[in-house]
Amino acid sequence: MSKCENFFSSAAIVHFLVLMFGAGAWIAVNGVWVELPVIVYSTPEGWTLPSYLTVILQIGNIGPVLVTVMQTFYPKYFHQNAMIYSIVGIGTLSCLLLSFFWDTTAFIAGQSRSVALFALWFCLSFVDCTSSVTFLPFMTTFQALFLSTYFIGEGLSGLLPSIFALAQGVQNVQCVNTSHTNATTNVTTYSIVAEYENARFSADIFFVLLCIMMLGCGMAFVLLNHLGVAQKFYAPPQPKYIKVKTTNNPDEEGTGFYNSVEMSSSGSTTPANLDSRISVIGKPETDQSASATVLLSAKSNQLTRGNYAYLLVIIFFVNCISNGALPAVSSYSSLPYGSLAYHLSACLGNMANPVACFIAVFLPMQSFVGNGVFTLISAALGSYLMLLAVQSPCPILINETTGTVLMILAQILFVGSVSYIKISIAQIFRSRGHKKSLIWYGAVVQAGSLIGALIMFPMVNVYSLFISSVPCDKSCF
Numbered sequence: 001m002s003k004c005e006n007f008f009s010s011a012a013i014v015h016f017l018v019l020m021f022g023a024g025a026w027i028a029v030n031g032v033w034v035e036l037p038v039i040v041y042s043t044p045e046g047w048t049l050p051s052y053l054t055v056i057l058q059i060g061n062i063g064p065v066l067v068t069v070m071q072t073f074y075p076k077y078f079h080q081n082a083m084i085y086s087i088v089g090i091g092t093l094s095c096l097l098l099s100f101f102w103d104t105t106a107f108i109a110g111q112s113r114s115v116a117l118f119a120l121w122f123c124l125s126f127v128d129c130t131s132s133v134t135f136l137p138f139m140t141t142f143q144a145l146f147l148s149t150y151f152i153g154e155g156l157s158g159l160l161p162s163i164f165a166l167a168q169g170v171q172n173v174q175c176v177n178t179s180h181t182n183a184t185t186n187v188t189t190y191s192i193v194a195e196y197e198n199a200r201f202s203a204d205i206f207f208v209l210l211c212i213m214m215l216g217c218g219m220a221f222v223l224l225n226h227l228g229v230a231q232k233f234y235a236p237p238q239p240k241y242i243k244v245k246t247t248n249n250p251d252e253e254g255t256g257f258y259n260s261v262e263m264s265s266s267g268s269t270t271p272a273n274l275d276s277r278i279s280v281i282g283k284p285e286t287d288q289s290a291s292a293t294v295l296l297s298a299k300s301n302q303l304t305r306g307n308y309a310y311l312l313v314i315i316f317f318v319n320c321i322s323n324g325a326l327p328a329v330s331s332y333s334s335l336p337y338g339s340l341a342y343h344l345s346a347c348l349g350n351m352a353n354p355v356a357c358f359i360a361v362f363l364p365m366q367s368f369v370g371n372g373v374f375t376l377i378s379a380a381l382g383s384y385l386m387l388l389a390v391q392s393p394c395p396i397l398i399n400e401t402t403g404t405v406l407m408i409l410a411q412i413l414f415v416g417s418v419s420y421i422k423i424s425i426a427q428i429f430r431s432r433g434h435k436k437s438l439i440w441y442g443a444v445v446q447a448g449s450l451i452g453a454l455i456m457f458p459m460v461n462v463y464s465l466f467i468s469s470v471p472c473d474k475s476c477f
Contacts, residue, residue, distance in 0.1 A: 311428065
């Protein structure tokens, strides 16, 4: 085998490992979410289950907060690889425990609650939220060409569980007419009873599959750290720079023009050996005017305060409705059309996210007006889904195939549009924003998600503004 072929085969191995590693980022949370149509009727919370999980998911953001505090105030005690090993281990174990205890309940304040599911869901939320601030920094260990592979892997974290869920199917409900004759009065009564058809495999097996996928993520991380082939593609250490004045002309004093000097990684930097230890990479003075023009052009392309306010309001709004409000009432907007409709909307909607992200990477929306238009489209789709939830258990077109199709399409297009907006604005911040722009972006994302979840939780569980029904209820006919 030639050196060129050996290089590409080695790169393919590393790309595959990075793909597996990236897939573990959000695979557990996405996996449990697409499994809700299968388990929702088996939990005491019933249709209110998504509202509980949405709030617990936001509490899981304590993980990134702890990581940020450790990195800022106690950096010598923070070890990134140890943190990744820990969260991957917790995620793998939690998925395994879910397969045994997801339906375990306990009485709290006189009501039966899914305590095991909630506790393990919090662990998975902690793991996946923390992966956002640990996995990506780890990828800086590798050459830049592997970063795109990592993001594709993150997309698979939504795609793979959805594929498994579609293969699993859902518990279909058959409405059967039954009769009962009273032996004393000889009166026969007729009723409709719901009979459930089991899915192709149980929720227990599905959670085991999630465990295997998390285990694959952990194995990939181990190999990326210790495999010799992977170490060949580590990024070189970043050089340090100093500013050295390169002119002795008194007329040029105070001009502020310095050449950039790249320091060697070791050795003395005294003037006696400076020439042998550094390489001057600055531009000659004749290029100063051209450099100034480029700098002024770049500065004029930066975001203004008004731009920041506009884009951050959009990010706050779309995350409030997409990560907080609508997920909390997803059962009310989907289940009236049947378990299969809920199953398809959850799976296909989850698959729309990586597709939209893939499109946004190559065709991002850089126009402010364009992002505003997409936001209005998302708001219209979200309003339709919220209308269906408010009208539950008898939303519009409930007994029509058209109603089911419209609900599923609205869910797919809504998830796709908000995902496209998020990636597009993140790219605008990255290319034209301040160095702290993405920090503001992340903070507003979490704030919007949290507020949306907190607003909807009392509406669902305290004020009972959304109404559920039982299978085969004929009140809407």
